[in-house]
Amino acid sequence: MRAWTVRGGWDGRREEAALEDGAAIAGWTEVRHDLSTLASFDELRELLTRCYSDEGQRTRDNWAHQIWRFLHDIAVGDFVVMPRKYRDVVAIGRVVGDYAYRADAHAGYRHVRPVEWLNVVERAAISGDLRDSMGTLLTVSELSRRDAAQRVRALAETGIDPGYSGAIAPPTDIDTLISEVEAAGSRQLSVRDLLGLWGFGRRTSDALEVVMAALHHNDLVVRPDFTTVQLDSIVTVLSADSADPENDESVSAVDGSDLAEADKHDFTWRVGNVRQQIAVVAVQRTDSLHKAIELMVTKRLSQLPIVDEHHRLVGVVTWESIAHKSLTSAGIELWGARAAQYPPAAHGEQELFSRMDDIRKFGFVVIVDSENVVTGIVTAADLADELEARVTPFMVLEELERRLRQAVRNMPPELLRSGSKKKVEKAEDLTLGNYPYLLDQSAAWKWLGWPFEQQRIVERLRDVAKYRNEIAHWNIDAPEDEPQQLARARELLDLLKLVTPGIGKA
Template identity: 45%
Template sequence: MVNEGAGMVRAWTVRGGQSGEREQAALSERLAIVGWEELGDLSDCSSSEDIGDLLAKAYPGEAVGTIDNWKRQLWRFIAMEIGDYVVMPRKHLSVVALGLLTGPYEYRAAAPPGFRHVRRMDWVRPALERAAVRGDLRDSMGAFLTVSELSRRDAAVRVQALAKTGTDPGYVGDGEPPNDPEDLVSDVRDSGTRQLTARDLIGLWEWKRRTSDVTDLVDQNLADLGLRVDPHFNDVQLDGLVTVSAAGSTGLREGIHDQVRGDEQQAHSKADGPRDRDLTWRIGNLPFVREVVTVRMGDALSQAITPMIESDFSQLPVVDHNDVLRGVVTWEGIARAQLGSRTATVANALDPHPETARVEHALFDRMGRIQQSGFTIIVDGENAVIGILTSTDLAGQLKQRIEPFILLEELERRLRRLIRHFSTDELPREIRRTMEGGQHLSLGQYIFLVEDAHCWNKLRWPFEQQDISRRLATVRDYRNDLAHWAVDAPAEDAAALAATGGLLKLLKLVDHDPAV
């Protein structure tokens, strides 16, 4: 019986082994089971430190950090309360098992190795479709740990709803990020994982944009803290969720037969450091529409036609009760259904093979198909619809990413023409040195030109000298930021982009193009 009135609802993930080897026994025997086969009875342990002492003796070759990771997982397993919810993701099936904890920790000495540490369970939903669990909660269940707590974004209440109704109510709003990197470490230590947005993650080090340098620094800081991020914070949109967990041993390699030794252990350790970045542009690097209008197979065709006319849609995804994609309705399909005098339902206008993509797919491999069909439906690993990307969206992104460079190029070329007004001797010394070396001036060097009293007077511009100097400094800094590789659109810095456009507009008043 769930102790709903006695305290806060809590939920946990207890995985069924690295290869799912404990899943069937857990379900058939109504148990939650963890491994660590060299470890004996933990019934007398009253703290994680007691478990740590036993682990250190049972696994003398393991690093201190690994022992610390394992003892916290085992303590979670022992400390879970009767009435808590437990989720066991199935390794090779598109389902999860979900149930209630009904008994205290037990050690079964007669059970096979790896099957001795158990808790009694009532698996109320032994085969709940993974697609019924919304993506953020599903990702938190996918952490690389045997035992972790599901504690953020109303996770426990949502697991409770899934157990009772089979439906995830989802989460609305933004979760509070950790206050600083130390709080992030503490959250991971206490729960096993911590979900936050890529924006909030880099914000822990006071960064706002994912440039190449920022990515390297955050990667290094995470490695120094012993943390890993899945997916990588460059592989999602800035407000997309990532899951942070402990790097190194995850608890899935339980038992001496699975441990990494010698050279392999050193290689594993290196892999836990900052990883080489994936420089491929992915579908997920672009913002796409996430509030997708959908219809169901049995819906009347009019339920598709109305929103398509009202919102000027060329298509509507067709989904099942879990938002799993079943096809798409287009105007062509609607015409075929109506001309064929078939029953006016969505099913009869269905194209069962629409263009789809996942966030991890390479963007440029998909662009031709998106342009040809006019859209691609974004699905997750369970083929549930999470968004849509149209050729119009691509055009808008192209403008956002190209406009700053076009404006900067024109601005620099117009500034370069200014030099023609001056003899070499009239130019400030810093500019002469660059020109004598056969190089183009940087944006920052034009500030010397504007701030030189003689040059400014000769320009005879109808502007405030200090104002133009300040504008040039702003645009210089913007240009320098753009020189670094970044996954975020440069147009996100709207103020700097506006400053660039404003300065260019002023220059056009004093730098006239030749008449055509």
């Protein structure tokens, strides 16, 4: 059993006909031939060349693969999902017949697979990872990862997505990522693994420039934007190639703009970049106030989102709102104890500083996705932790550099110059990167008279100088994402404190 997405056209033009006729309809207006007569994939490619001679070979090959899947890979008994373009729902059905050509139908409605439509579910009922994989622009694509087929079956039968929490093995290399997206229309992986394909561990300006350019070059887009979520968040890489000929204008206007935006290298700090202390905890409107209080006490929370059956945000309960209602009413329930005012929900891609006033005023902001499904909550404590994580490395390095400068302040100029090729007359002329070279000189080391092994200190200085260079450049991810380097810097600082005891922090 497999599951497939068969879209009803970029503007949804075929959706109503598909539901009324009990069919998945492939489109391709200019292909006015019974495709069951084709004996091979090469014959299909030749046919598309005749029908769409003005299109490039890559585009025609992309279409040929989609049509071939529609003809031969989709089997009777497989599930089909059709996201509705202008409605917040997805139609789910089971394929009940082989390909058929309807010669009397309007062009673009002739290539069909009979489908028994089983259910229509709200998009919000589908977990974000599966929903994103359905978001490919291709007309025909397979939903193949993270137990997609079994989850689509559950949605068809119960309207509930059981979800999937297992790890995702990344592609082995960039070419594999490209080929897998071309084959299936999408590929899911973590942001960390996406960056790793290009040899990066963090989202620095250099990393974003390389990765975004490569994605653009290969007509790939990422949902959600991989710069607006956590390093270990799951994103979906999608093909930006046109889904069918009628889609060309849409791709240019919509996803072409996405690719153009990638070249701007927007390095804004986003709401979704803030690491949260715990996974989001929520209660449903029908839950008891006692349950909410128990969760808030045991999880040490000051507020709880109230959600509906699909985890969409409908309200918030806080200690303040509970206390206020308890003073004015007796025997209140959860819904009655909800906060009358709370900050508007935030999306992960919003600029963090645009929501700082809300976080300062209310102490939190709830994060939702495009379907208003709660995905997280950023609190004032989260911001404090984030600030500490980002500031601490600079504080450690600043004190470390101050102690080094003080240690060599009275060193003769001729010795100071041995640590740098530029003109050096006093300690203030040295940068952190100069110290490994300076202390590697026997005369300078002897002058210091430190009770350490020279080469071990020099190695530590080199590590710290490299660390300083890395964090000196802008990056989305907090420097604490390299805890070993920060720990090494702290160790060197502890050693320097032994030989520069009279120097305090700034």
